[in-house]
Amino acid sequence: MPKFVVRKGHDAFVYYETVVEADTSAQAQSLAKSVHYDGEWLATGDVQEFDDYEIDEHSGVRLLEPRETIEAFHTITVTAHERDAVLAGLSTLQLALINGPLDPVFMDDLTNKGAHAGLELHEIDELCRRIKV
Incomplete structure (x- = not known):
């Protein structure tokens, strides 16, 4: 029996902050x-x-591709400086994977102590593209 991927969307508030100069909090809010x-x-x-969600009638359901796995994305919050450090670390990881076997200590981090295979070079490229937005 075929398997399907079903996607739903949630309504949500996404929060932002700004800094304004004002005499009072009410004035800051007004500005x-x-x-x-x-x-x-x-x-x-x-x-x-x-709690409300919706499954899009046109793009909300698709066939699961052979050997495809669906994993939850984890949201992390980083500053621009931290993002740059993560990108530098991923570039360093790519070089290490290209140049030879990775030290077992780093391999444990990459694979979560063997819980999964770790990322391939093209997957690291894709991750870097997503982080750079």
Whole structure:
């Protein structure tokens, strides 16, 4: 019997922060809500999902590809500096994988102590592309 991947979407609040100069918190809120405010809003990484969800009738269901696995994405919150360090670490990992066997200590980290096979070079490339957005 074929297996299908079903995708649902949740309504959610995604939170952002900005810094404004004001005399009071009420004035700060008013300034930030103004259509004329042009300050930068920064994502906090906080997301609040609601119970309501919807399965898209056109793209919400597809066949599971042979040998495909579905895993949950984990959300991590990093600053720009931390993101750059993660990208540098992934580039270093790629070089280490190309140049020879990885030290067992690092192999344990890469595979979660053998829980999975670890990422292939093309998967690391894809991860780097997603992180760079």
